[in-house]
Amino acid sequence: MSLATRLQERLRSTLGGGAPGVALPVPPVGFTDGTVALRPWRPSDGLDLSALCDDPEIHRFTAVPRDYPAREAAGNAAFAEEQRLEGRGVHLAITDAHDAVLLGAIDLAVSGPDRDVGRVSFLLGAAARGEGHATRAVRLLEGWAFRTVGVGGLELRPQRENAAAIAVADRCGFVRGTDGGDGRVTFTRPA
Numbered sequence: 445m446s447l448a449t450r451l452q453e454r455l456r457s458t459l460g461g462g463a464p465g466v467a468l469p470v471p472p473v474g475f476t477d478g479t480v481a482l483r484p485w486r487p488s489d490g491l492d493l494s495a496l497c498d499d500p501e502i503h504r505f506t507a508v509p510r511d512y513p514a515r516e517a518a519g520n521a522a523f524a525e526e527q528r529l530e531g532r533g534v535h536l537a538i539t540d541a542h543d544a545v546l547l548g549a550i551d552l553a554v555s556g557p558d559r560d561v562g563r564v565s566f567l568l569g570a571a572a573r574g575e576g577h578a579t580r581a582v583r584l585l586e587g588w589a590f591r592t593v594g595v596g597g598l599e600l601r602p603q604r605e606n607a608a609a610i611a612v613a614d615r616c617g618f619v620r621g622t623d624g625g626d627g628r629v630t631f632t633r634p635a
């Protein structure tokens with residue numbers, strides 16, 4: 445099984461992708477708050493995405509494989525579009541709104557055809573941390589998820605010891621819920 449397939453399988457199981465539904469909307473062109481921008485993945489992101497993911501925090505807290513070569517990372521664009529068309533989720537690049545440099549990734553995984561819950565996950569390259577980019581990206585995605593995708597609520601499920609991700613959830617106004625038996629904490633935000 446190729447790395448891309450392994451990653452895709454791991455993402456599917458992590459996000460709990462249910463039966464495929466109606467295609468999710470295409471995010472708007474110019475999807476930005478003036479500081480960060482969110483856009484669909486491109487095959488040409490492969491090299492930058494591979495370099496960005498070569499990071500201990502990303503290996504520790506996400507399903508991204510340790511060996512994620514540019515060739516495989518380039519396939520993320522096709523995987524993301526497939527997920528959107530199947531109604532399973534929207535996977536976007538986080539870029540700098542001014543110089544278009546790739547900063548990280550943000551995903552909205554949608555459960556079921558009724559879109560009851562959208563689960564948000566994100567990562568930033570090490571060089572892009574500490575400037576509020578993840579917080580901005582979540583806030584930006586959140587408005588679109590409620591208004592355009594029509595999710596009933598949003599959820600974040602960081603690992604209990606992932607203080608940086610928990611801080612993002614707090615800053616974005618998510619409410620802390622139960623500590624799951626799987627070592628993750630569920631944060632929610634109703635529409």
Ligand SMILES: CC(C)(COP(=O)(O)OP(=O)(O)OC[C@H]1O[C@@H](n2cnc3c(N)ncnc32)[C@H](O)[C@@H]1OP(=O)(O)O)[C@@H](O)C(=O)NCCC(=O)NCCS
Nearest residue numbers: 501502505566567568573574575576577578579602608609
């Ligand atoms: C989780 C992760 C994305 C958080 O990154 P981050 O840079 O700490 O988060 P933000 O982009 O929201 O930035 C917050 C920091 O910027 C500072 N900041 C500066 N300007 C800011 C602004 N306008 N708004 C918010 N925060 C701002 C905050 O004070 C905070 O700094 P601090 O950590 O020193 O208190 C990052 O640690 C990461 O990629 N980790 C590995 C992958 C991962 O764990 N993903 C989550 C899986 S659930």
